[in-house]
Amino acid sequence: MTDAPVILWFRRDLRLADQPMLAAAVASGRPLLPLFILDLETEALGAAAKWRLGLAVDEFARSLARIGLQLTLRRGSALAVLRALQVETGAGGVWWSRLYDPAAVARDTVVKAALKGQGLEARSFAGHLLHEPWDVATGAGGFYRVYTPFWRAVRARDIAAPAPAVRAARGVVDWPASDRLQEWRLGAAMQRGAAVVARHVRVGEAAAADRLAGFLDGPVAAYAEARNLPGVEGTSRLSENLTYGEIGVRSIWHAGMRAMHEGRAGAETFLREIVWREFAYHLIHHSPEIATRNWKPEWDGFPWRADNPDAEAWRRGMTGEPFVDAAMREMYVTGTMHNRGRMIVASYLTKHLMTDWRVGLRWFEDCLTDWDPAANAMGWQWAAGSGPDAAPYFRVFNPETQAEKFDPDAGYRRRFIAELTPDPGPDARAFFAAVPRSWQLDAQLPYPSPRVALAEGRARALAAYGARNS
Structure with missing residues (x-):
């Protein structure tokens, strides 16, 4: 037994409830010493994600203060920071919650080996997922490559009840020096876009809990259908909070299960979407190449273009396809994008x-406040056709017919595209205030003509796909 302090290295687990590492500590x-490190991996985050992370860290520091703890902030290599802090404080170990993307795994593997080599305690905990990726296996002992069998394998598994929020904790006697969060300037790359997106974010554990409760009290009933309608408030919008661990996935699962057992329509579909996130992490753990290379190697010879002027028009929300452009503009105004929009813009590109x-x-990595390494990689490869559970090569989403089906009154398109209405609303106007000045976009400019005729673009894609399969 020891009374040496424990350094609690927080990353994407910024909450007090449903927090296995904190509960065990x-x-x-x-005595506990909470720490957040702005390390090389965190420095590499995109503009929107890094800005939103700064808000999450700031709010979490206040939560820790309420239970008697101070969050120490340090900048530098994770291992160097941890070693220095251990020497300063006499800590006997470092604990953290596991992450599963390749960069985090590489970093954490080095840290754990080095600390243990010094004779220090180095413990990692579950908490980011419902199931550890290595705990779910096929009958043959491999990993799942298709979602539906994965869902069947985990849907009836027991999930431990989430631990209640920690109400008090024992801190160290002398708190170490800490960086000032403002001096990190985590929002610098957002420039003027931060003020626009700030109106739409919901930061912290309490906000996340309110979101979940509000969703399960109402919108979940129509979720199976409404989740495809970007013009209505039909989803939970919890992806932003899950990204930074402001809510635990076990809390969401148990709340969703209660809603399902109470007969609320849509609850099971919601649970399936939670497991879709699990599936993404299952895949990135077992095949980390999904983040950087075609998951299906036979796609390596496909004649995709590198970056090009058409892609730049896509980035700017100026393709001339209103559904595509509305979704891109939603991202710049709110920091997120409706899932139906993500499928459409990815297919179009x-x-x-x-x-x-x-x-x-x-x-997306640069622009989404809810950016998630596993979901982003799987989503893009699904849309492109090169990934697991991918859309068949012949499925080319038509933005016009998708809009007719999922935005029949054009409310979503008008909400974000000022050029489509004589009296644009605040979100349509906010797009021009959020994007870089160098784009020189203005609501008075005419809406552009389509970059490519949809039939022509579809035929070109099918010809290329057909040639690959011949």
């Missing part, structure tokens, strides 16, 4: 514009 009775999916993946 409090139960140990040892990779198929109608024949542009490499990695161009889109990197842009």
